[in-house]
Amino acid sequence: MNNMAKTENTEFKIVEAATAVFVHKGFDGARMQEIADKAEINKAMVHYYFRTKQKLFERVFENVFEVVAERISSSLETSKSIEELLENITGTYFNVLAEKPYIPDFVIHELNRNPELIVHIIKTRGINQAKLSELIITEIQSRRLKPFDPVQIIVNVLALTIFPFAASSIIKGFIFEGDAGKYDKFVNERRQHIIDFVKSAIFKDQKT
């Protein structure tokens, strides 16, 4: 093993650069030359380390997805009650997406472009949706929650949390007519709003 440090460094720089380009331009819009430029290396190096654009893309997608999945999963583990769970999921998504708001569009678009591949990539890192459903069902049976379908509730939380980031351009452009400040305020307030809104919807005893 000789110049391992150099190797790992170059590989890292390529993945970093490739991530930046792929997430913003998508697979089709990304250019190997741009990735090389951003990594400040020769284009041949990109192929030397990853052979094809496809293979490099797969590595990038796995990375991006893993970061999100890990943080969500660990927040699921530590939650005991529905309230805590709701707050943890929403909070975690907000933290991740405030940092990397391009993720929803990236994941959704590439997933639609090539469902088989991406589903296969993600399957290995499944989020334990089962535990979530169980908790909700138990709470419904104990009559604390209204009898909504647990799956619908889960999708609702995801939708309420992720959509504003995916559609930020639409919201910015239309509802706030380009005023970035108003949009930021909206996003900040939204974290708590989602929690209040969902609780208000699912609990039988309400807290105005």
Next chain:
Amino acid sequence: MNNMAKTENTEFKIVEAATAVFVHKGFDGARMQEIADKAEINKAMVHYYFRTKQKLFERVFENVFEVVAERISSSLETSKSIEELLENITGTYFNVLAEKPYIPDFVIHELNRNPELIVHIIKTRGINQAKLSELIITEIQSRRLKPFDPVQIIVNVLALTIFPFAASSIIKGFIFEGDAGKYDKFVNERRQHIIDFVKSAIFKDQKT
């Protein structure tokens, strides 16, 4: 004006074909040759009628967006109460998106790729969000609704309705593990679920 019929027919065929290709592959993934093939004409014709890929794309985007905006707008006009409005918006989106489920990803992705252009295109066909907010504010003041921010409520309804279509691959792939039948059932039930869920969240007097 001689062969106008032929002209309009060719132009129509091009737009139809271009729409199909653009919405599924995006601007970057679309190929002029594929559009020509699908329209069963020579590739030069596409350029003869639209000069550039960019111009053709703009025409397609305007069309796609107009169809949606028109149907949503007209459903807003005819609604008097909050309940009716909620049912109309949700129902209209469901009708449109069940037909054209690729629209959310298409619009979101192209909007993120080139916000200035697309926002400019859409601005001319603004949806009157003002009227919506007003109605909500009035209802909050008359104490029928809980005092949520009207803008948040509007975004919630959009999120709950649009997200499952944008993220259908994710939902299909993970939550239902590839079972298309379960997903269809889920979508069918969702139309009513959203209405119940939102009502349960925003109204002070609840109907379990």
Next chain:
DNA sequence: AACTGGTTTAACCAAATAGTTAAATCGTAT
């Protein structure tokens, strides 16, 4: 100092792709 094996570079290649052009065709009005 010469050898070795991984790393890096410049130059190159073949395919793909948006866009062009000039000639052919077609319908219509004279």
Next chain:
DNA sequence: ATACGATTTAACTATTTGGTTAAACCAGTT
């Protein structure tokens, strides 16, 4: 029938793009 302008086609071009190659360049090893 013929002339005219719009439409259509086949062939072509320039450029971009993913990918390759062969030679140069290191950094340790002997």
